[in-house]
Amino acid sequence: MRWSLRTVRLVAAKELLEVRRDRRTLFVALVLPVLLYPLMMVAVGPLVGQQRARMQQEVQRIALTGAGAQAVRDTVLVPDGEQPAPALEVVRADDPGAALRRGDVDLWVEAGAEVAAALRGDGTAELVVHRDTSDDGSRIAYAKWEHALTAASDRLLAARLAERGLPTSFVAPLRMAEVRDTASAEQRAGYSFGRLLALILVLMTLSSSFYPAVDVVAGEKERGPLETLLVAPCRRAGLVLGQ
Numbered sequence: 001m002r003w004s005l006r007t008v009r010l011v012a013a014k015e016l017l018e019v020r021r022d023r024r025t026l027f028v029a030l031v032l033p034v035l036l037y038p039l040m041m042v043a044v045g046p047l048v049g050q051q052r053a054r055m056q057q058e059v060q061r062i063a064l065t066g067a068g069a070q071a072v073r074d075t076v077l078v079p080d081g082e083q084p085a086p087a088l089e090v091v092r093a094d095d096p097g098a099a100l101r102r103g104d105v106d107l108w109v110e111a112g113a114e115v116a117a118a119l120r121g122d123g124t125a126e127l128v129v130h131r132d133t134s135d136d137g138s139r140i141a142y143a144k145w146e147h148a149l150t151a152a153s154d155r156l157l158a159a160r161l162a163e164r165g166l167p168t169s170f171v172a173p174l175r176m177a178e179v180r181d182t183a184s185a186e187q188r189a190g191y192s193f194g195r196l197l198a199l200i201l202v203l204m205t206l207s208s209s210f211y212p213a214v215d216v217v218a219g220e221k222e223r224g225p226l227e228t229l230l231v232a233p234c235r236r237a238g239l240v241l242g243q
Contacts, residue, residue, distance in 0.1 A: 038200065052140075059089050060141035062107040063096040068115030072127065075119055076145075076152040087144045100130055106141035107131055122160065 064073055073090060088107075093099040096108040108130035118125040129145070132138040158168055183191070 052136075055136060055140050056087075058137075059087065060106040060137055060144060061089050061091045061104070062109060062141060062145065063093040063099065063105045064090055064109050064111065065093075065096055066111040066115070067113035068111035068119075068125070069109075071116035071119050072109065072111045072125070075156070076148050088141065088148065097130065100132060100138070103132075103135065103137070106135070106137045107145055109145070119156070 064070075077088060077090065091105060093105055093108075096105060099105045100108050110128040110130070111125070114123075115125040115127065117123065127149075129142070131142045157171065161168055161170060181188075
């Protein structure tokens with residue numbers, strides 16, 4: 001066992017020495033990740049932001065079905081007889097479930113007959129929303145629909161309070177007037193870059209061990225020391241463990 005461990009140490013020392021002498025491996029394992037990963041993190045963020053901004057400007061298609069579909073459309077998407085918002089377009093779908101799976105529509109909203117009665121009275125209209133969380137268009141359509149639904153709910157609540165002569169503060173006895181951040185701009189930047197640095201270090205740690213492992217196999221063929229190692233008076237297990 002002592003002779004075998006000595007062989008492992010000798011082979012490992014030889015491999016480390018060859019890696020240190022190979023400037024290409026050192027550049028790929030150490031220098032390139034330090035330069036490449038920060039550039040990738042900095043460049044990907046604006047590209048993702050531009051893509052999301054472009055999709056926000058596009059018109060997403062939604063399908064409204066059920067006996068209360070028209071009431072929901074008039075209340076949420078066409079409030080007070082105004083023109084519908086260009087962000088969402090109501091389309092007709094004979095099979096909305098299949099259309100959502102195919103991507104023909106981005107959102108499917110079901111409104112039963114009780115929805116119209118609830119909107120006319122004092123009840124709560126419950127809707128069933130179908131979306132595809134694996135599709136960016138469906139995610140954005142859901143966010144737009146949620147925003148439009150919240151605005152419509154606020155309008156209905158204000159109208160109901162006005163009918164009873166109650167102020168809007170009646171339903172909001174407590175609220176936060178202002179949230180103040182005690183951290184300085186430098187502290188916020190340090191917090192963000194600290195989290196980013198941790199991710200970069202993890203990626204560098206994973207990738208830096210990958211290239212020497214590739215060099216052990218490919219470098220043996222290029223430099224040709226494998227034949228010499230195989231004829232050395234030592235066991236194959238020691239060679240494998242040392243490499």
